[in-house]
Amino acid sequence: MGMMEKLDDVAVSGAREYLTFRLDQEEYGIDILKVQEIRGYEPPTRVANAPDFIKGVVNLRGTIVPIVDMRLKFSCSKAEYNSFTVVIILNLRSRIVGIVVDSVSDVMELPPESLKSAPDIDSVIDNGAVLGLGSLGDRMLILLDIERLMSSPDMGLIGAAD
Template sequence: MDKTNEESNAKVCEYLTFRLDQEEYGIDILKVQEIRGYEPPTRIANAPPFIKGVVNLRGTIVPIVDMRLKFNCANANYDAFTVVIILNLHQRIVGIVVDSVSDVMGLVPEQMRAAPDIESIINSDAIIGLGSLSDRMLILLDIEKLMSDADMGLVADV
């Protein structure tokens, strides 16, 4: 059997990759509805600082989470590269603000490793593992688990 046939038989998972500060993350491409430029949302009183507010997306009110603030990144500047990834999670639409979107990366199981067991600002259940492709290292997130954390309260855990 030739190499291309073997690769096509392996289960490839596709991840949308994005940057937060100096780190690169990946989320399941099937959870992504669209990618939009950043526009300042309408603030919500008493919301946690990482929830920037809400936007009206074609008649749907969408909460916007600034992942840079959620993950305690050193800087959260809004510039031409800042984007909002609109996610569809359990029939709930949520937007996340990231520094930039890189690309869609297909990873086979051999390119994924378990996440190290270390204390982190991210709930360890929300980290699927680490993906590597040549010189790139991705932190793979289970975005549904992350958004259903108690402090987020945006998506009901199913």
Template sequence: MSLNGKMDEGAAKGTREYLTFRLDKEEYGIDILKVQEIRGYEPPTRIANAPAFIKGVVNLRGTIVPIVDMRLKFNCEQADYNSFTVVIILNLRNRVVGIVVDSVSDVLELSPDNIKAAPEIESVIDNGCILGLGSVGERMLILLDIEKLMSSVDMGLVPAEA
């Protein structure tokens, strides 16, 4: 509520904040409330027999955190590690997971008016993990349901339900 008793315009319209990041030539957005921190990339400890996109694990203040290279997961052409490469540490329910991305752009507020449904097309990303396409000026963001994506069975980060 503002001082004059009216609802805050952003809150009334369901505006949400998204952390934007780049993978190859595409820009993605994830709910900022799922982000715990952003760190520079450091090579993780490799885990035997893990899928190629799981780079390994790091010890983050006593918590062992699996590190997923989103560029490998999404079949990007290249996955070069440079000074812009970062790890976004996510807090998803009771699991902490890190994702490697090319770079982090900024935090954007998007109202439901700026989000369109994603087209039903075959891709490496399960359509159920795409919330929609956000547009800000000339920019087009692929909005991910990062919690659903990280808990899918093929990620191997959560046990398959019996």
């Protein structure tokens, strides 16, 4: 059995690491492997005719990165920009996207047995983009398939341009 198969087995059976962040009262988790970096919020350059949850674009070392305010996308009550507001730069297969969140909590390792499938909740999030719920102690995380969420047609980010 080669080294690669072993790694694959570990990836399938072992714990996954999630970056956790807050939006309003909820805590979310996304696969740490999709996270390129975390930056402080700086106002992006506005883009004409973009949906309101797309705050604009930033130039990240020569790459133009669209910035999505997840709080507006998820219809949170307020979206204020302060020193805690952060942008998580995601490296998705087809492009780099930044998401604005209230704050980043930490990186959590979730063993498979702590994951539960998401109840069919009537949520603002496309149900296909919720992988499930992760619980660790008294914390409950909503685990997002961030790649699927970012490539959904209503985001208008990925697809037509590629």
